[in-house]
Amino acid sequence: MELSEIFYSLQGESSYAGLPCIFIRLAGCNLRCSYCDTTYAYNTQFTLSIEEIIDEVKKFQSVKLIEITGGEPLLQKDTIRLLTLLLEKNYKVLLETNNSISLAEVPMEVIKIVDIKTPSSDMSDKMLWDNFKILNNHDEIKFVIGDRIDFDWALGIIKKYDLKRFQLLFSPVFEKLESAKLAEWILETRLPIRMNVQLHKVLWGNKRGK
Ligand code: SF4
Numbered sequence: 001m002e003l004s005e006i007f008y009s010l011q012g013e014s015s016y017a018g019l020p021c022i023f024i025r026l027a028g029c030n031l032r033c034s035y036c037d038t039t040y041a042y043n044t045q046f047t048l049s050i051e052e053i054i055d056e057v058k059k060f061q062s063v064k065l066i067e068i069t070g071g072e073p074l075l076q077k078d079t080i081r082l083l084t085l086l087l088e089k090n091y092k093v094l095l096e097t098n099n100s101i102s103l104a105e106v107p108m109e110v111i112k113i114v115d116i117k118t119p120s121s122d123m124s125d126k127m128l129w130d131n132f133k134i135l136n137n138h139d140e141i142k143f144v145i146g147d148r149i150d151f152d153w154a155l156g157i158i159k160k161y162d163l164k165r166f167q168l169l170f171s172p173v174f175e176k177l178e179s180a181k182l183a184e185w186i187l188e189t190r191l192p193i194r195m196n197v198q199l200h201k202v203l204w205g206n207k208r209g210k
Helices: 050-058 079-088 129-134 148-160 179-189 199-204
Strands: 002-010 020-026 065-069 092-097 111-116 140-145 167-172 193-195
Touching (some): 002 199, 065 079, 079 092, 148 167, 148 179, 167 179
Parallel strands (some): 092 111, 111 140
């Protein structure tokens, strides 16, 4: 498989934020979000077989939380087999995906963190809305918010597709929207939206592999 990096850090987002986690960042992305902070993942840094990836992951011993991210991990045909094997080895598997590729083949046990691209990303027209029909209750829906237009748009999407049954995650675009401002907006809605502040960036800034 084509990889960007494998590293061990604190989970920075989702309802698993704060927990030690192994990250497998697969290379390549079909989108070009305006605020992308992982442009280095567009290109392959190294390749490994699925078995070699599992060997790398085992080096973190007792850590059983793992996130497959990118880039866009579902671009590679072997990703589904990798997810399946990790589940078989009793990992709790998170998949962060940009909602432009069908989730139909993703095993149900995988916790999907579906990143809905807001207008300021310039990629909101690439969203595959039918994916909502195949999500499970444990899946999470994330919106990265750059401004008030994004915020109101996200509320409209939550209402239109009845997304309150999922864990909703809002995080501010780093160094563009003030966290306190987003917090105020969320509180006003009275909705069960979980605010993420991208913990890894608070701790380490934009440092790669963190
Ligand atoms: S989907 Fe993710 S990796 Fe791809 S361009 Fe957007 S932010 Fe970057």
